Amino acid sequence: MQNLQLTVDHIKTEFSQKSILLKEFDYNLNEFIAKVNPKYLYRGEKIYPTTKSNYHRLAITNSERDELNNYILDISISMMESFFGIVPNTDPTYKPRIFQIGAFLQHYGFPIMWLDFTEDIEIAAFFASYKNNTGKGKIWIIETQHLIENGEKIMKLENTLAKRPTLQKAYALRMFDDKPDFQNAEHFKKNKIDFDVSIDDIKYFDKQSLLCTGSDQISDFIINYIEEKYIHEGFLKNLLLKIKNELKTLQN
Numbered sequence: 001m002q003n004l005q006l007t008v009d010h011i012k013t014e015f016s017q018k019s020i021l022l023k024e025f026d027y028n029l030n031e032f033i034a035k036v037n038p039k040y041l042y043r044g045e046k047i048y049p050t051t052k053s054n055y056h057r058l059a060i061t062n063s064e065r066d067e068l069n070n071y072i073l074d075i076s077i078s079m080m081e082s083f084f085g086i087v088p089n090t091d092p093t094y095k096p097r098i099f100q101i102g103a104f105l106q107h108y109g110f111p112i113m114w115l116d117f118t119e120d121i122e123i124a125a126f127f128a129s130y131k132n133n134t135g136k137g138k139i140w141i142i143e144t145q146h147l148i149e150n151g152e153k154i155m156k157l158e159n160t161l162a163k164r165p166t167l168q169k170a171y172a173l174r175m176f177d178d179k180p181d182f183q184n185a186e187h188f189k190k191n192k193i194d195f196d197v198s199i200d201d202i203k204y205f206d207k208q209s210l211l212c213t214g215s216d217q218i219s220d221f222i223i224n225y226i227e228e229k230y231i232h233e234g235f236l237k238n239l240l241l242k243i244k245n246e247l248k249t250l251q252n
Contacts, residue, residue, distance in 0.1 A: 004137060004201035007193055008125050015040050015141050015191070017119065022148050037148075038119035041171050043140040044128030047194070049183075051140075054111035056180035064235050071236060072110060075225050076101040082221065083161060103155040103172040107165045108213075108222055109243040114155075114172040115182055117142070123168055125205040132197045140182070141191040147173070150187070163216035167209070214251045223247055 002010075021034045045051065058065070080086050080097050088094055106114040118124050121139070128137035147154050153174035157165035179185040213219035226244045231237040 001194060001196050003196050003198055004125055004129055005204060007139065007195040008121055008205075011042070011121050011139065011141065011193065015121075017121065020145065022145055024148060037144045039144060041117040041119060041142050041144055041147075041154075041173070042121050042124035043115065043117045043142075044124035044126065045138060045140075046128065046132050046134050047136040047138060051115070051182040052180050053113045053115055053175045054106065055113045056175065056177075058111055060235060067234070067236050068111070068239070071229075071231075071240075072102070072105065072112065073098075074229070075222070076105065078225060079104075079218075079221060083217075099153075100155060103174075104157060104159070104162055104165065104218060105222075106172055107157055107162070107170060108219060109246055111239075113175050113177075113180075115175055116168075117154075117171045117173055118169050119171065120169045122205060123207065123210065125201075126207045126210060128195075129197050129202045129205050130208070132202065135197055136194065137197045138192055138194045141193070142173075142188060146189045152187070159218075161217040162219075164211065164213055164219065167212075211250050212252070213247050219247050219251070 018039045019036050020039050022037045023032045024035045024037075025031070026033050026035075043051075058068075060068070076098050077088050079101050080088070080094070084093075084097055086094055086097055102112050103114050106112040107116060117140075118127075124139050128139055144154070155172045155174075157168075157170040157172060159166060173182075175182065179187045182188065182190075223244050226240045231240055
């Protein structure tokens with residue numbers, strides 16, 4: 001098995017990134033239009049038995065799940081009003097914006113039905129090697145055209161208000177309940193490359209600045225919202241405190 005640096009070189013040759021035009025449904029215009037997309041999306045990770053969204057990994061009761069879903073809806077509506085000026089149920093872009101905000105919240109630690117990808121192979125390599133003490137990793141490679149033609153939901157997370165996902169050139173793929181495990185799902189045509197991860201690989205691809213939440217307005221909003229809408233007990237309290245503390249720690 002080759003190391004991560006050789007794997008990245010191989011991917012750059014065999015799955016060379018390029019821009020392509022694909023017809024996507026635009027919710028604001030209510031029609032399909034051609035948009036520029038990367039040909040491939042990459043996901044780097046440690047060796048895990050499954051690849052599930054944070055939401056699908058949760059081992060919680062139905063009542064706890066309802067509590068979480070209600071909180072996420074509340075913060076999504078508040079973000080939509082603050083950043084887009086859209087009042088719920090009074091604007092035709094309301095539902096698409098709620099959908100979009102969910103993808104962003106996933107990127108800031110909220111457990112939602114999305115998997116994170118990037119259009120940059122070296123960023124994927126960073127996530128495959130960062131704090132990797134297993135010595136093993138893998139990178140998933142998936143064709144954007146196949147996702148769109150198959151009707152899958154992907155979201156580009158570039159936004160001037162959201163510094164971290166913009167730096168990470170991030171995309172999110174919606175994992176519906178009928179296909180929660182990316183490793184086992186037959187819905188996605190994908191390639192997977194396993195590799196060894198060495199100390200040299202970790203140093204070479206070290207880009208911890210990609211995790212920074214400083215000058216990130218979305219991160220600041222989430223921190224303030226959690227502090228203002230304080231939950232006093234239960235699993236949700238612990239989850240929100242963890243999200244807030246991690247975002248604060250990564251501000252510098």
